[in-house]
Amino acid sequence: MADVGAHERELAMEALDAHRRAGRLEREEHASRCAAASRAASRSQLDALFRDLPEPHPAYPSGAPTAPAPTPTGPPAAPDLPELVAPTGAAVARHAGMISMLTPVAAALLFAASGGRFPWVFLLVPIVIAAVAFVSHRHQQ
Template sequence: MEVGAHERELAMEALDAHRRAGRLERGEHAERCSTASRATSRAELEALFTDLPEPHPDLPAPQAPAAGRRVTGTPAAPEMPELPELVAPTGATIARHAGLISLLTPAVAALLFAVSGGRFPWIFILVPIVIAGVAVISHRHER
């Protein structure tokens, strides 16, 4: 029976409990967690707890395939819900125009400084803040 990320996380949480209880040394805990993070079957996860008392991971019961469905070697990927294109329009727009925004920010600051008659020199502090914000937003939307 294949396992997913949720089952691997349950196993690592149980291993953490054994580490806190002093049943596993740091190195052995790290090795078992590494094995759990790469596990692809229920048997691999259960093998990590054969020499340990409770708690064991509370893995969900295996589900039988639906009638009429063929079981193959790899499970079908869950369907992603259709999302509207307007999920994050502002962030995506900023990411697309990051270079232009970064280029124009100092010019806009200089213009505002000149229009204010030089009364607000702190306006130039906003230049690196705006550029850093644009960089963060662009990085989040590169994925």
């Protein structure tokens, strides 16, 4: 029974997101499986979430997670950039509705806190919503 970390759980949730977008999982089933993935402590618990689903399944990193040994020529190589960027896009995509809903509230609070001197703060509402939609759309492709 291999222990899993946050990275493996995130990979599983991204695969579940793909099944939701493909229409294989309803909203409630998707939410339930994502919650189970976030609590999973072993690879077998994550694999059980995909037994009744076709590909894609999570592409776990091969081997046990170990710290790379320093090479005589310098420090260890940096991880690939897409692995660092993907979780942020996934988080924005998952919370796009909440971000879009809270943006006008934040703009109104900033406007009130400024004593009404900065009405241009409301221009941030469509800009933020457009940025969230862009990031969410790019993550879903």
